Amino acid sequence: MSKKDKSSFSNGNGQQLSWGAPGTAGATIAAGLVFENVSHDYDGVSSVKEMNLAIAPGEILCLLGHSGCGKTTLMRIAAGVERQNRGKVLINGRVVADEEVFLPPExxxxxxxxxxxxxFPHMSILSNVMFGLTNLPKKEAQTAAMGALGRVGLTDYADDYPHALSGGEQQRVALARALVPRPGILLMDEPFSGLDKRLRDSVRDETLAVIRETRATCIIVTHDPEEAMRMGDKIALMRRGRLVQHGTAADLYKCPADLFAARFFSELNQLEGQVTSAGVETPVGVLAASGLTAGETVDVCVRPQGVLVNEAGLCGVRGRVRDKRFVGEVDLLTIVIEGTDQSLQARVRAGSPWETGMDVAVTTDPKDVLVFPRHQSQI
Structure with missing residues (x-):
């Protein structure tokens, strides 16, 4: 197979990308990273507010949030590309940025x-990867760069230029260049957003494997919750410059801090509820909740997969199927609940017997029910 044919093979036509042999990425000494009360603004407009966050050595953290929430700014502060207005940045317990100290990126x-x-478009792939190895003799730098290219499966392209490579291959070159100096901390700003969806999963999985091999501490900026859950040991969810919640994917999904966090990880049916001594009264029945005060108005959120549909006349509130859509592995039902204008979205197994116009009984799965005080829901 010629080099040209090989490039075409890895351009995302349903084929598995060819990466180098696992276990050949050089290991590094991972560094811990801490933000203490870090704040930053651009011309008086806050971008990061009182950020307190610790990333353990060797941990992969995904910074998650909508565009403009401060993710990239925080990453640039960690790198030393931006200087915070207040607070401290520490690497391995050493202050690298505060009011008096500012260590440059290098x-x-x-x-x-x-x-x-x-x-760099005017430089070969090998020269691009060697760019940060200025402290090594040229021959050693070439050897290290070729090793990094080998791990990402691009040794044969060392003499080519970036324009000759596909998006997925350029991403691998950028990864090799970032890792070849063996940094203690690797910062990645939405590294997969420019890839075709067919490529994204395989490139992401292989990239994660390489990062694990190097053992570097890693921060990945993303706006994709699924990507954050797949890649991160921990997730830091941000909103308007502030940290909303920090924990594992399971923490944020099962026990979201507020309605904003809950919405970020799944679709929700949002209902108004009233707390009574028996529980929370809602259009879909009385649901269990703890730590709430009787008489309090709350927002009750039910994930679509937590809406359970049964035959009419069985246990549950009465409803009628207003619409049914086939969306692959599941059927998406829109169900109108009797006695209210409220409708629910339900996800049921594809090929379900429910059809438009049918009467049904609706219950909920407690593990997919979330209850938030109304003051947390004003977002």
């Missing part, structure tokens, strides 16, 4: 991988 042991890959 002295922090940090690797950067940008969203657009930032490859």
């Amino acid at each position: 002295k922090r042991g940090v690797g950067l991988m940008f969203q657009d890959y930032a490859l």
Whole structure:
């Protein structure tokens, strides 16, 4: 197979990308990273507010949030590309940025991988990867760069230029360049957003495997909750410059801090509820809840997969199927609840017997029910 044919093979035509042999990425000494009361603003407009966050050595953290929430700014502060207005940044317990100290990026042991890959178009692939190895003799730098290209499966492209490579291959070059100096911390700004969906999963999985091999501490900026759950040991969810919640994917999904966090990880049916001594009264019945005060108005959220549909006349509130849509592995039902204008979205197994116009009985699965005080829901 010629080099040209090989490039075509890995351009995302349903084929598995060819990466280098596992276990060949050089290991590094992971560094811990801590933000203490970090705040930053651009011309008086806050971008990061009182951020307190610790990333353990070797941990992969996904910074998650909508565009403009401060994710990239926080990453740039960690790298030393931006200087915070207040607070401290520490690497391995050493202050690298505060009111008096500011260590430049090249002295922090940090690797950067940008969203657009930032490859130099006039330089060969090998020269791009060697770019940060200025402290090594040329021959050693070439050897290290070729090793990094080998791990990402691009040794044969060392003499080519970035324009000759596909998006997935350029992403791998950028990864090799970021990792070849063996940084203690690797920072990645939405590294997969420019890839075709057919490529994204395989490139993401292989990238994660390489990062695990190097053992570097890693921060990945993303706006995709599924990506954050798949890649991160921990997730830090941000909103308007503030940290909303920090924990494992299971923590944030099962026990979201507020309605904003809950909505970020799943679709929700939102209902108004009234707390009584028996529980929370809602259009779909009385639901269990703890730690709430009788008489309090709350927002009750039910995930679509937690809406359980049964034959009419069985246990549950009465409803009618207003619409049914086939969406692959599931059927998406819209059910109108008797006695209210409220409708529910339900996800049921594809090929379900429910059809438009049928009367049904509706109950809920407690594990997919979330209750939030009304003051937490004003977002």
